[in-house]
Amino acid sequence: MNLTSNPIGSYQWDVIRFKHLESECCWSVRNMAGIRRFHRNSDQIQSDPIAGMIPLGRCILTDENLYKYSTVLQDNVADLWWTVDDAEREITFELHVKTMGWISLGISPAGGMKGADIGVGWVDSIGNVHFQDRYASDFAKPVIDNTTTDWFAIRGREQNGWTAIQFKRLLDTCDSMDYPIKSGTNVVIFAYGLADLDPYRPDSDISYHDNRRGSRIVPLRSYGQPPPEDKFAGLDFFDFRLNNYSVPSNDTTYHCQVYKAPINYKMKRHAIAHKILVDSDNQDLVHHLLLHECSPSAIFDDKNLPSGVCDEIVIPIESCSTNFVTVWAIGGDSVVEYTEEAGYSVGGDSSTKYYMIQMHYENSRQLSNRRDSSGIRFYLSNQLRQHDLGYLTFGTVSNFLGLAIPPLVEQFLVDSYCPAKATHNFPQSGITVLSAMPHTHLQGRSMWTKLIRNKTAVQYLFNAESYDFNYQYVNRLTKPIKLYPGDAFATRCVYNTMNKDTITLGGERTKDEMCLHFFTYYPRIDNFSGCFTMNTIEWWQKMMNSTSKFDYQQTKQWLLDLKWTPEFAAQWQRSYDDAPLHSVFARNGQFEDENLGQPSKYEDLKSAECIK
Numbered sequence: 335m336n337l338t339s340n341p342i343g344s345y346q347w348d349v350i351r352f353k354h355l356e357s358e359c360c361w362s363v364r365n366m367a368g369i370r371r372f373h374r375n376s377d378q379i380q381s382d383p384i385a386g387m388i389p390l391g392r393c394i395l396t397d398e399n400l401y402k403y404s405t406v407l408q409d410n411v412a413d414l415w416w417t418v419d420d421a422e423r424e425i426t427f428e429l430h431v432k433t434m435g436w437i438s439l440g441i442s443p444a445g446g447m448k449g450a451d452i453g454v455g456w457v458d459s460i461g462n463v464h465f466q467d468r469y470a471s472d473f474a475k476p477v478i479d480n481t482t483t484d485w486f487a488i489r490g491r492e493q494n495g496w497t498a499i500q501f502k503r504l505l506d507t508c509d510s511m512d513y514p515i516k517s518g519t520n521v522v523i524f525a526y527g528l529a530d531l532d533p534y535r536p537d538s539d540i541s542y543h544d545n546r547r548g549s550r551i552v553p554l555r556s557y558g559q560p561p562p563e564d565k566f567a568g569l570d571f572f573d574f575r576l577n578n579y580s581v582p583s584n585d586t587t588y589h590c591q592v593y594k595a596p597i598n599y600k601m602k603r604h605a606i607a608h609k610i611l612v613d614s615d616n617q618d619l620v621h622h623l624l625l626h627e628c629s630p631s632a633i634f635d636d637k638n639l640p641s642g643v644c645d646e647i648v649i650p651i652e653s654c655s656t657n658f659v660t661v662w663a664i665g666g667d668s669v670v671e672y673t674e675e676a677g678y679s680v681g682g683d684s685s686t687k688y689y690m691i692q693m694h695y696e697n698s699r700q701l702s703n704r705r706d707s708s709g710i711r712f713y714l715s716n717q718l719r720q721h722d723l724g725y726l727t728f729g730t731v732s733n734f735l736g737l738a739i740p741p742l743v744e745q746f747l748v749d750s751y752c753p754a755k756a757t758h759n760f761p762q763s764g765i766t767v768l769s770a771m772p773h774t775h776l777q778g779r780s781m782w783t784k785l786i787r788n789k790t791a792v793q794y795l796f797n798a799e800s801y802d803f804n805y806q807y808v809n810r811l812t813k814p815i816k817l818y819p820g821d822a823f824a825t826r827c828v829y830n831t832m833n834k835d836t837i838t839l840g841g842e843r844t845k846d847e848m849c850l851h852f853f854t855y856y857p858r859i860d861n862f863s864g865c866f867t868m869n870t871i872e873w874w875q876k877m878m879n880s881t882s883k884f885d886y887q888q889t890k891q892w893l894l895d896l897k898w899t900p901e902f903a904a905q906w907q908r909s910y911d912d913a914p915l916h917s918v919f920a921r922n923g924q925f926e927d928e929n930l931g932q933p934s935k936y937e938d939l940k941s942a943e944c945i946k
Contacts, residue, residue: 395490395498395500401416401417402418403415403416403417403557403559404416404559405550405552405557407548407550408524408548411432411548412430412431412432412524412548413430414428414439414522414552415427415428416428418505418812420812423504423505424502424503425502425505425554425555426502427439427500427501428498429498429499430496430498432495432496433495433497434492434495434529435497435526435527435529436454436455436526436529436540437455437497437525437526438452438453438454438540439453439522440476440522440524441513441514441515441521442513442521442522443513443521443800444521444800445521445523445549445551445800446473446523447470447472448470448473449470449471449513450469450470450523451468451469451484452467452468452470452476452523453465453466453468453485453501453503454466454468454476454540455487455490455501456499456530457490457497457499457530458530459530461491461492463489463499464531465485465486465487465499465501466478466485467482467483467484467485469511469512475539475540476540479511479512480511481509481511482507482509484503484507484509485501485502486501486503487499487501488500488502504946505555506946507946508945514944515554516797517555517556517794518555518556518794518797518800519551519798519800519802519807519809520553520554520555521549521550521551521802522550522551523548524548525543526543526546526547527541527543527546528546529541550805551802551805551807552805553809555812556770556809556810556811556812557809557810558667558808558810560667560668560670560671561671563609565607566713569606569714570714571711571712571713571714572711573711574593574689574691574709574710575611575707575708576691576693576706577707578707579591579705579706579707580703581619581697581704581705582697583700583701583702584697585696585697585698585700585843586697586842586844587643587694587695587697588643588644588695588842589641589642589643589644589692589695590641590642590647590654590692591640591641591691592628592634592639592640592650592654593689594639594687594688595680595684595688595689596680596681599680599681599682600681600682601682602680602681602684602718603680603681603714603718604714604717605677605680605713605714606671606713607669608660608713609670609711610623610662610668610669610708611708612668616704619695619704620695621663621695621696621844622661622664622694622806623661623694623708623709623710624660624661624691624692625658625659625661625692626654626656626657626658626659626689626690626692627656627657627658627659627686627689628686628687628688628690629653629654629657630687630922631653632653632688634688639688640690644842651690654688656920656921656924656925657725657920658863659678660710661773663771663773665804665806666771666806667807667808670808672854673769673856674719675721675856676720676722676768676856676857677715677718677719677721677722677723678712678722679723680714685860691709691710693708694842696844721856721857721858722858723858724765724854724856724858724863725852725853725855726852726854726855726862726863726864727850727864728750728752728783728823728825728850728853728864729750729825729827729849729850729866730748730750730840730849730867731866731867731868732841732842732849733839733840734841734889734893735840735868735871735874736748736840736867736868736869737839737840737846737847737848737849738837738893739777739831739837739838739847740837740903740906740907741831741835741836742832742834742835742903743829743831743832743903744830745829745830746828746831747826747827747907747910747911748826748849749824749825749826749933750866750915751822751824751933752822752823752824752867752917753917754821756822756862756865756917757817757818757822757862758819759861759862760817760818760819760862761819761857761859762818764816765857765859766814766815766856767795767815767816767853767855768810768811768814768853768855768856769811769853769854770783770795770808770809770811770852770853771806771807771808771809771851771852771853772796772801772806772851772852773851774829774847774850775844775845775847775848776803776844776847777834777847778801778827778829778847778848778849779801779829779830780798780800780801781798781801781825781826782794782799782825783824783853784823784824784825784939785815785817785821785823786821786823786824787818787822789934790936791937794939795851795853796809796851817855822934823865827849829847837893837894837896839890839894861921861922862921863921864919865919865920867915867917867918867930868916869910869913870913870914871884872914873913874889877909878892914929914932915930916929916930
């Protein structure tokens with residue numbers, strides 16, 4: 335292995351040269367954002383606008399074009415490549431780990447050993463690959479699967495202190511000692527040892543891995559693999575960025591700033607990708623970014639656009655709070671490319687004249703004198719695409735009227751419902767949903783949204799069966815989904831509060847909670863962008879046993895003063911399940927609301943029978 339620093343243009347790359355299986359040379363580079371390139375010779379390596387390149391450290395075992403996705407499991411320790419064959423219902427992995435011992439990859443129900451389906455493999459001293467199908471029934475050594483063997487090695491290699499094995503399995507093996515790889519997010523676990531097993535010794539087995547392990551939430555079937563940024567080199571772009579903003583020393587700050595839309599694009603243009611720009615010194619500070627369109631009727635003084643703590647400028651920014659353009663949160667990919675069929679429309683005769691960034695800062699150490707210029711960049715194509723991109727949001731209102739979650743519960747369910755009347759203005763030809771991003775805070779464990787048609791659940795729009803606050807991805811749907819006039823939607827968020835002894839209320843702080851499900855689609859419609867629910871005021875007054883005029887602050891304090899027992903928490907769940915709902919619709923930059931009453935009943939999805 336030769337490690338060289340290779341200056342190309344004005345950027346410095348760290349490049350590693352490997353001997354390939356067929357005696358070819360493979361060059362591999364990775365930048366700080368995790369974007370990879372593989373090259374058969376050094377002449378193919380191109381400069382990248384992101385400085386600070388670091389070596390990936392391995393050469394993949396087969397043609398790099400085989401894999402659709404890749405991710406770093408642990409820096410300079412473990413990397414994973416994979417691709418999904420939906421026709422064959424099969425997934426192929428390639429795992430690289432910095433060890434000359436055994437390596438393993440598992441699919442876990444909840445991120446730990448219990449219930450995990452695990453493949454364990456090693457390459458012996460003469461180059462033979464060994465692979466085992468194992469299952470962990472508890473937090474103990476995984477045992478050999480004694481039902482059927484469902485993990486299969488394809489090839490492997492040990493080199494320069496690294497072990498690489500390519501292997502495959504079915505998405506759903508129908509095996510009670512396996513765990514299915516479902517659409518939505520998946521919990522991937524990995525571990526490794528320092529020595530190989532001896533297959534000829536019955537007492538040879540994997541040893542405890544100590545801290546040589548890790549886990550990641552990865553949407554294996556819907557990962558929106560970020561493209562290399564040089565794909566957009568030479569394209570026009572525009573930025574919305576803060577200007578050396580002095581972040582308050584509060585633990586949580588929501589800063590809102592309005593921007594005038596770009597005025598130098600006289601003809602309509604399509605943005606085809608965006609990049610989140612987080613200052614390198616503020617990776618620990620910037621929690622999430624929301625970009626809103628302001629209402630077409632919004633009027634501002636261009637020389638004095640609203641800027642400040644969001645709660646302190648509520649009235650001036652009221653017209654900028656309905657339509658989302660994009661959302662980024664901690665753990666998400668910084669570069670997102672849109673589908674080839676659609677782009678986000680800017681310029682020309684666009685009715686959107688202003689935008690607003692809502693930046694969430696989490697200053698846990700309450701440091702002062704920190705300044706930030708983070709923001710977002712849009713790349714513009716030279717040619718218009720077929721459709722304009724739009725955004726839909728489902729979920730609950732983000733205050734205590736929408737979310738009031740008891741402490742010390744393993745699972746608390748919050749359901750919201752968007753009625754069929756909300757979609758009556760959809761085009762008869764329908765709209766096409768492309769991607770999904772679930773969003774809760776620390777207590778969220780899972781989220782789904784179902785498509786309801788004629789009072790029957792047709793399918794999941796997206797099912798994030800396992801949600802991790804630290805990995806908030808934009809998920810590219812395996813297959814785009816069509817929505818039509820009269821469709822309704824049910825959204826559920828599931829929370830766990832076993833680590834809290836006080837109630838958790840809806841709100842914008844990280845220690846508060848949210849239940850929002852964002853979707854992108856085409857063609858864009860302007861008369862509907864979101865549907866949110868909360869329990870009705872009448873329900874809250876009934877819970878308080880109050881006949882007085884509703885008082886927001888008094889009700890909030892009543893919630894904070896409640897004394898919780900397991901029995902009361904269970905009763906609260908039952909009351910929540912039966913609560914009449916109040917809906918809020920986002921239309922044309924304005925909010926409309928009405929009482930829905932009891933959520934509509936619908937015929938739910940039937941459990942699918944496993945087919946192997």
